[in-house]
Amino acid sequence: MLQIVLGKAGTGKTAAVMARIKDAVDRGIGGRLLIVPEQYSHEAERELCRICGDSLSLYAEVLSFTGLARKLNAELGGGAAPYLDKGGRLLCMALASDGLYSRLRVYSSARRKAELQTMLLSAVDELKTACISSEQLMEASQSCVGALGDKLYDLALILEAFDAVVANGHADPTDRLTLLAEQIGQSSMGEKNEIFIDGFTDFTAQERRIIEALLLKGAAVTVCLGCDDLGGGSEIFELSRMTARGLFAFAKENGIKCEVKEFTQTKNGNLSLGFFADNMFSYSSKKFEGDSPCVYIKTAPNMQAECELAASRAIALVRDTGCRWRDIAVAGVRSPHRHTRRRSRPGAAASRPPASMRCPEAATLKYNFQARRTHRVSAP
Numbered sequence: 573m574l575q576i577v578l579g580k581a582g583t584g585k586t587a588a589v590m591a592r593i594k595d596a597v598d599r600g601i602g603g604r605l606l607i608v609p610e611q612y613s614h615e616a617e618r619e620l621c622r623i624c625g626d627s628l629s630l631y632a633e634v635l636s637f638t639g640l641a642r643k644l645n646a647e648l649g650g651g652a653a654p655y656l657d658k659g660g661r662l663l664c665m666a667l668a669s670d671g672l673y674s675r676l677r678v679y680s681s682a683r684r685k686a687e688l689q690t691m692l693l694s695a696v697d698e699l700k701t702a703c704i705s706s707e708q709l710m711e712a713s714q715s716c717v718g719a720l721g722d723k724l725y726d727l728a729l730i731l732e733a734f735d736a737v738v739a740n741g742h743a744d745p746t747d748r749l750t751l752l753a754e755q756i757g758q759s760s761m762g763e764k765n766e767i768f769i770d771g772f773t774d775f776t777a778q779e780r781r782i783i784e785a786l787l788l789k790g791a792a793v794t795v796c797l798g799c800d801d802l803g804g805g806s807e808i809f810e811l812s813r814m815t816a817r818g819l820f821a822f823a824k825e826n827g828i829k830c831e832v833k834e835f836t837q838t839k840n841g842n843l844s845l846g847f848f849a850d851n852m853f854s855y856s857s858k859k860f861e862g863d864s865p866c867v868y869i870k871t872a873p874n875m876q877a878e879c880e881l882a883a884s885r886a887i888a889l890v891r892d893t894g895c896r897w898r899d900i901a902v903a904g905v906r907s908p909h910r911h912t913r914r915r916s917r918p919g920a921a922a923s924r925p926p927a928s929m930r931c932p933e934a935a936t937l938k939y940n941f942q943a944r945r946t947h948r949v950s951a952p
Contacts, residue, residue: 574787574823575794576816578802579835580809580849585796588835589768590623592794596766597624597631603765604632607640612771637779641752644759650751653743661744662686665693668733675729677722682730696731700746703777706732749778756785763790770796774815783819787828795819802832808853842866 579585593604608616617634624632635643656664666689669682682688699709706728713724738744767786772795775783786793799805799812802820816832823830838846847860848867872878882902889895 573792574819574828574830575792576802576819576830576832577794577796577835578799578812578816578832579796580800580838581798582838582846583835584837585798585835586770589770589794589796590620592766593620593632593768594624597628600631602631605640605765605767606632606634607637607767607769608634608771610636610638613639616771637749637752637782640782641748644752644755644761647760648755648758650755653741655743655745655748656738660742661693661738662689664737664742665689665696665730665734667737668730672729672733676726678719679723679726679730692727692730695727696734697746699727699731700744700750701776701778703750703781706735749776749782753778753781753785756782756789759789761786761789761791763792765791766794767791768794768796772796772815773798774811780818784822787823788826801834806850806853 577585577588589606593606596602596604606616606620613634613636620632620634621628666683666686669676669679669689669692673680673683676682679688679692682692709724709728709731713721713728715721716724735744765786769783772779783793783795795816797812797816799809799816802813802816805813820830820832822828843862844860844866847858847862851858870878870881872881886897886900886902889900890897
C-alpha cells in the first residue's frame with residue numbers, strides 16, 4: 573500500500589508520522605522504519621526518541637537510504653568489497669581514461685588533465701544516480717549526429733571502462749543504492765514492515781527504484797511531500813507535485829492500493845511567515861493584516877552593509893534573546909558581482925562611508941556590542 577501525505581511546511585506531516593510510529597511502539601509492533609535525508613537523520617532520531625521513549629530501538633529505527641543499504645548488506649551480504657573514497661575513484665577514472673584515449677573522440681586529452689578527469693567523474697556520478705547505463709548511452713549516441721553524438725559515445729566508453737576498473741576488487745559507492753533496489757526482493761522486508769519517508773522534495777532515479785521495490789515487496793510505504801495540492805497550485809511545489817504523481821501512477825499500474833492524505837491547516841506556526849510563504853510567488857496585491865510580523869525588508873547601499881546588518885542582528889539575538897548560533901541561518905541568493913563600488917574617476921579609490929551612513933541599525937548594534945564588551949573587560 574502507498575500513502576502519499578501532502579501539505580505545506582508546518583502543517584503537521586512529520587508529527588503525524590511520528591505519532592503513528594509511537595502508536596506502534598506502544599503496542600509492541602515492530603518493523604517500522606523512518607527514512608529521511610542523510611543530513612537530517614540524527615535530528616530525526618533524537619526527536620523520535622523523545623517522543624517514543626527508550627523502547628523505540630526495539631520496534632523502530634531511523635535510517636537514510638544509505639543506512640538502509642548497509643542494513644540489507646548486513647542481512648544478505650554483498651558488501652565485502654571495500655568502497656572507494658574520493659581519491660580512489662579519481663585514480664580509477666585516470667586509469668580508465670588512459671586506457672581509452674586512442675578511442676575517444678572528444679575527451680582524449682583526459683589522460684593528461686586531472687581537471688577533466690574530475691569533470692568526467694562528476695558526469696559518471698550523475699549518470700549512475702539517474703540509472704543510465706553505458707548501453708543506453710551508446711544507443712543514444714547512434715541516434716545523434718555531430719558533437720553531441722561524439723560526447724555520448726565517449727561517455728559510454730568511459731562509464732564502461734570505469735566500472736571495469738572499479739570491479740577489480742573494489743566497489744563504487746555511487747552504486748550502493750542501485751544494489752539496494754536489487755536486494756530488496758531477496759530481503760526479509762515485506763508486508764510486516766511499515767516504512768515512512770519524510771524530508772524529501774523529490775527522489776533520484778535510484779531512490780525511486782528503491783521505493784518501487786518496497787511497494788512490489790508488499791511493504792506499506794508512506795511518503796510525505798511538501799505540496800499544496802496534487803491537482804495544481806503554486807509553482808514552487810511543482811517538483812514535489814510531479815514526484816507524487818509519478819508514485820501514484822506507478823502504484824496504479826502495478827495494482828497497488830494508493831491513497832492521498834492532505835494536511836492544510838498550519839499548526840503552531842507564525843501567521844506572517846505562513847502568509848509570506850503562500851504569496852511569495854503569487855504577484856498579488858494582498859497585504860498581511862495581522863499583528864507582530866516577523867518578516868522585515870531592509871535596504872543597504874552595498875553588500876558589505878548588508879553583511880554587517882546580518883552579523884549585528886545575529887549577535888543581538890544570541891546576546892539579548894538567548895538564541896543559539898545553530899538556530900540562525902544566513903541565506904544569500906544574489907551574486908556578489910552585482911554589488912560594485914562606484915568611483916568618481918578612473919583610478920580613484922572608493923571612499924568607505926561610516927557605518928552610521930551605510931546602515932544605521934547595524935551601526936547601533938555594533939556600537940552597543942563593543943560598549944558592552946569593553947565594560948566586561950574593564951570590570952573587576
